[in-house]
Amino acid sequence: MTQTETPSEALIRFDGVGMTYADGTVAVGHLDLDVAPHELLTLVGPSGSGKSTLLRMVNRLVEPTSGRVLLEGEDVARMDAARLRRGIGYVIQDVGLFPHRTVAQNVATVPGLLGWDRRRTRERVEELLTLVRLDPAVHGPRYPQELSGGQRQRVGVARALATHPKVMLMDEPFGAVDPEGRRSLQAEFRRIHDELGTTVLLVTHDIDEAVMLGDRVAVLSQGGRLEQLAPPAVLLSRPANAFVEGFIGDARAVKLLALTELVRADVEVSSPAGAGPAAEPARRAAGTPGAPTVRLGDTLSSAFSALATAEDGAVTVMDDGGSAVGTLTPDGLHAALRRAVGTGAR
CATH class of the missing domain: 3.40.50.300 (P-loop containing nucleotide triphosphate hydrolases)
Known part of the structure; x- marks a missing residue:
């Protein structure tokens, strides 16, 4: 026991x-x-x-x-x-x-x-x-x-x-x-x-x-x-x-x-100037009506569903204020699941 x-x-x-x-x-x-x-x-x-x-x-x-x-x-x-x-x-x-x-x-x-x-x-x-x-x-x-x-x-x-x-x-x-x-x-x-x-x-x-x-x-x-x-x-x-x-x-x-929530550590964050490959999916999603997005605090199952419908293999992650904070990729989702398995965090 x-x-x-x-x-x-x-x-x-x-x-x-x-x-x-x-x-x-x-x-x-x-x-x-x-x-x-x-x-x-x-x-x-x-x-x-x-x-x-x-x-x-x-x-x-x-x-x-x-x-x-x-x-x-x-x-x-x-x-x-x-x-x-x-x-x-x-x-x-x-x-x-x-x-x-x-x-x-x-x-x-x-x-x-x-x-x-x-x-x-x-x-x-x-x-x-x-x-x-x-x-x-x-x-x-x-x-x-x-x-x-x-x-x-x-x-x-x-x-x-x-x-x-x-x-x-x-x-x-x-x-x-x-x-x-x-x-x-x-x-x-x-x-x-x-x-x-x-x-x-x-x-x-x-x-x-x-x-x-x-x-x-x-x-x-x-x-x-x-x-x-x-x-x-x-x-x-x-x-x-x-x-x-x-x-x-x-x-x-x-x-x-x-059970596991999406946190900032799981997200690819673009540079302050908004440059770099991690920023590109966010820019595209921001200008594409109906493009899948997720929010910090959403469950990983919701994130998985969003990724499954993303045409470019990444989804924009938003904060509570509705601002884009980066992107989630399959690698990021996998890392988040490994984190949950390793820590038992809810």
Whole structure:
């Protein structure tokens, strides 16, 4: 097992937790794992690796047979289960919306249980539907069956966030959505997390989803064994063992392209006078409508796509102000990928 440095102050701590069923089946062996405040930690692994079991230990839907789960330093086994669950957002694959209640009423479920007044609840519902990019006036009065799968999933996220939970648990939250809708939801949720800073523990079997969303990724094998815990780029560039390498698959370089940003070091910069061969593609592109360009901070996968359509084998690189800072060539892209593999930088 290989881990990167763990947080000194964990919001969630799995302290030697284990789960063994009466028939002797081990769902989780002896696992230690910390989740930092405001972190989005993804749990990924094959079926039978204990991902969902670990998630459900946090809100006491499953009780460990050994060890402890600590939330802000307190053993959840000693907390009132109903109070604990009302303070934790929970999103599952099939959403679990109440079909006889409107979207607004679904989002207002936990505030209602906590006795919020109508005005406060209404304002919070409108705020959350706007956050997940659903129009409160249009979607609030509708019923779940009148929504698409992706819209229902957005409502599920809004409901989970209703009472400002410090922790959100997500179990295969986008698994029932079509691939295009899933990509859109992933991007939306990453935006929401970056905006709110909620601590998230997300279970998935999809390594692409795990590395796209996670600040760190925990790779689990059969019986809940932690094989590697690392930031996405480190995981892809330096798998800890054969199991992790096999689970990631053969397209590690392609995944790294989607995680790594283009920086100035990857760009051929022209001389101050604007002379020299590196300046020529930029001059041509600046005067050619529709010529491909990329910006500093774009992913290397975007840069690769631009290079693939460049007639002269180079694309102009722009800064945030829209000024050309140089050109990117295939050699520069190759060097950038080597940098990512060598440093594990995201």
